Amino acid sequence: MRKPIVAGNWKMNKHIGEAQELAAGVAEGTNGFDDVEVVVGPTAICLAPVAAVIEGSNLGLAAQNMHWADSGAYTGEVSPTMIKDAGCDWVILGHSERREYFHESDKDINHKTHVAIEHDLKPIVCIGETLEEREDERTLQKVEFQVRAALAGVNKSDIKNIVIAYEPIWAIGTGKTASPEQAQEVHADIRSMIADIYGQEAADAIRILYGGSVKPHNIAEIIAQPDVDGALVGGASLEVDSFVSIAETVNSKQ
Numbered sequence: 001m002r003k004p005i006v007a008g009n010w011k012m013n014k015h016i017g018e019a020q021e022l023a024a025g026v027a028e029g030t031n032g033f034d035d036v037e038v039v040v041g042p043t044a045i046c047l048a049p050v051a052a053v054i055e056g057s058n059l060g061l062a063a064q065n066m067h068w069a070d071s072g073a074y075t076g077e078v079s080p081t082m083i084k085d086a087g088c089d090w091v092i093l094g095h096s097e098r099r100e101y102f103h104e105s106d107k108d109i110n111h112k113t114h115v116a117i118e119h120d121l122k123p124i125v126c127i128g129e130t131l132e133e134r135e136d137e138r139t140l141q142k143v144e145f146q147v148r149a150a151l152a153g154v155n156k157s158d159i160k161n162i163v164i165a166y167e168p169i170w171a172i173g174t175g176k177t178a179s180p181e182q183a184q185e186v187h188a189d190i191r192s193m194i195a196d197i198y199g200q201e202a203a204d205a206i207r208i209l210y211g212g213s214v215k216p217h218n219i220a221e222i223i224a225q226p227d228v229d230g231a232l233v234g235g236a237s238l239e240v241d242s243f244v245s246i247a248e249t250v251n252s253k254q
């Protein structure tokens, strides 16, 4: 039985005090939710201050990105050992905004996935198609390519610690959510591909999240899909009430 995850990607929002306040509210609001893993993803500068606030709670802490090297001449970057030191146990990799604005390639994301595993950080690897690719019926081809590329060379024993986040790019921040059927089709396809590569046990263990305009009013129908194991939430993770409400619905998934 896969334990679902609700992860909040705060993107470039919230100053330190605001981030601490939000994290404390989420920790309090999700206290006692035993059937969902709740993770918050502040900006790099807020990681340590948020870690201090959520210490002793059940919340996980995710960085939104990391470099692959432990240290060195990489101006502006943050290393895997630094995010661990700040309190992270998770790292979001390959978000479409990183791919688009910072030109992260599938090769970079594969490299970072390996580094995350080596550092005992659980990667949330983001994939997803553009609107044009969906309209051209190339969705499955695109996501299969991205998943294969991200996982190239990853051992079967590590698959259970990797999370895939399917985020159709056209649904991110637009208010347009993939229908539950569209999400299920892609999630099932990814799981069956994992089964082909790593076997059924790995496919049954890997958690696949949906992301893209997830809100309190639509999470129930999305999480009801058999291959949807939770959500990566952007906008709705920036308010305690909406994020806690999403986590509560997922916590109640039968």
Ligand SMILES: O=C[C@H](O)COP(=O)(O)O
Residues within 6 Å of the ligand: 009, 095, 167, 171, 172, 173, 174, 175, 211, 212, 213, 214, 232, 233, 234, 235, 236
């Ligand atoms: O990482 C989160 C996604 O980009 C979704 O963002 P959104 O919920 O604001 O659409």
